[in-house]
Amino acid sequence: MESFCTDKDLIAQRKRVRFYSFLFAGLCAVALAFFVTLCLITRTGNAAATLRAAIVGMILLGFACITVWVCLLSPARLKLTHLEGLASQAPEAREGRFFLTAESFQIPRSVRVRRARLEAEGESLPLNLDEAWVSRVPENGSLVRVLTVRKFITGMEVIAPPGAPVPEERTAPAPGRAVARILFRLIPLFILWGMMVPIFAGFVFTRITDTDPAHKITVYADAELRDAAKLAARLEESVSGPVRMVKVHPFTYALFGSDALKQADLYIVPASHAEEYRDWFTSPPEEVAALASDRVPGGIPVFDPATGLNAAGAYILYTAPSGNPEPYYLFFGAGSPHLADHAAADAAKALLAVTD
Numbered sequence: 001m002e003s004f005c006t007d008k009d010l011i012a013q014r015k016r017v018r019f020y021s022f023l024f025a026g027l028c029a030v031a032l033a034f035f036v037t038l039c040l041i042t043r044t045g046n047a048a049a050t051l052r053a054a055i056v057g058m059i060l061l062g063f064a065c066i067t068v069w070v071c072l073l074s075p076a077r078l079k080l081t082h083l084e085g086l087a088s089q090a091p092e093a094r095e096g097r098f099f100l101t102a103e104s105f106q107i108p109r110s111v112r113v114r115r116a117r118l119e120a121e122g123e124s125l126p127l128n129l130d131e132a133w134v135s136r137v138p139e140n141g142s143l144v145r146v147l148t149v150r151k152f153i154t155g156m157e158v159i160a161p162p163g164a165p166v167p168e169e170r171t172a173p174a175p176g177r178a179v180a181r182i183l184f185r186l187i188p189l190f191i192l193w194g195m196m197v198p199i200f201a202g203f204v205f206t207r208i209t210d211t212d213p214a215h216k217i218t219v220y221a222d223a224e225l226r227d228a229a230k231l232a233a234r235l236e237e238s239v240s241g242p243v244r245m246v247k248v249h250p251f252t253y254a255l256f257g258s259d260a261l262k263q264a265d266l267y268i269v270p271a272s273h274a275e276e277y278r279d280w281f282t283s284p285p286e287e288v289a290a291l292a293s294d295r296v297p298g299g300i301p302v303f304d305p306a307t308g309l310n311a312a313g314a315y316i317l318y319t320a321p322s323g324n325p326e327p328y329y330l331f332f333g334a335g336s337p338h339l340a341d342h343a344a345a346d347a348a349k350a351l352l353a354v355t356d
Contacts, residue, residue: 001156002136002157003147003154004130004133004153004156005083005086005154010083010084010087013076013079013080013083016080017077020072023068023072024065024068027061027068031057031065035058035201038050038053039205039208042205042208044209044233044236044245044246045229045232048229054201062193066190071186078111082110086154091147091154093147095143095144095159096120096143097118097141097144098116098117098144098146099117099141100114100116100129101116103115107128111130111131113129113130114129115128126151127148128152128153130152137156138158139161141161142159142161143158143161144157145159210247213263214337215243216244216247217235217239217243217245217246217247217266217347218265219232219247219267219347220249220253220254220261220264220266220267220268221248222250222251222268223268223270223318223319224250225248225250225315225317226314226316230315232247234350238347238349239350240346242343243338246347248315262333263333263336264333264336265332265333266331267280268316268331269328269331270326271295274296274329280333280334281333282331282332282333285344288300296327299329300329300330300331300352302351302352303327303328305325306327312351314354314356315354330351330352
């Protein structure tokens with residue numbers, strides 16, 4: 001009598017579950033370590049690159065975790081529970097002619113089985129056989145002695161082969177069907193994970209690359225920016241004290257809400273718009289007051305086509321709305337919290353010093 005559910009099988013299945021559990025936990029740990037590392041190395045200048053790396057890496061690692069769970073760990077755990085359930089009960093011996101059908105179905109929260117039947121004395125007893133054990137049963141019509149637990153075949157012994165050829169009933173499932181079942185489970189999870197990662201990563205990176213106004217300098221430019229993150233990273237080198245971050249945005253960044261725009265620390269605007277935003281500006285601090293222009297009170301020149309002045313020209317495209325070249329000026333915000341601590345002035349001086 002060959003038993004399909006022995007102590008050796010249980011031990012092997014437990015080892016398999018442990019291995020898959022370690023593999024799954026290891027992949028999750030790698031994904032977490034990868035994400036945390038990117039968060040720790042993220043700075044203003046590299047935030048865009050690390051965010052892209054985080055999204056791509058977390059999606060791929062997530063796909064790996066999902067695949068291990070769906071294809072390996074979850075089925076192995078269900079199989080172990082199934083085997084332990086069978087091993088916990090005494091089997092019942094039966095004899096008859098064995099027939100395996102082509103019908104296959106998934107038992108909820110358990111293994112996938114094939115339908116079988118045992119015919120004896122004019123009666124037909126329906127049985128189930130774990131699909132993993134199909135290769136271990138004899139040809140249809142064989143006289144067998146089987147061990148059963150709750151209609152599950154757990155062992156079999158061939159008493160006699162079939163007396164005559166029996167029509168085949170055990171057509172093997174098409175190979176593509178098993179693959180399709182796996183993809184049917186994986187694809188929705190992949191799609192859901194692929195949608196969640198950008199949202200979650202974007203939220204986290206927004207938190208770590210931004211802070212409250214008391215700890216950052218915000219610069220708004222009424223102009224097109226070429227690489228705002230790189231310019232902000234250069235300005236961050238000049239700030240100290242409570243300020244640890246600089247943000248540089250175009251005016252269009254606050255298109256749907258002007259509150260943040262009105263509370264900026266520094267503004268860069270063309271001469272033709274200076275009067276329009278006058279209520280947002282204040283006089284420059286003493287340490288940079290001498291740099292202010294007499295022509296535009298309170299404004300410090302940053303671009304002048306007549307003289308060739310072009311501060312931070314590699315990052316700011318000084319093209320006026322009219323399309324004609326005109327001077328641009330740097331103004332200090334009246335609502336800035338960094339006038340007294342000199343952080344706004346330090347950032348302004350750093351911006352004026354950027355000539356490449």
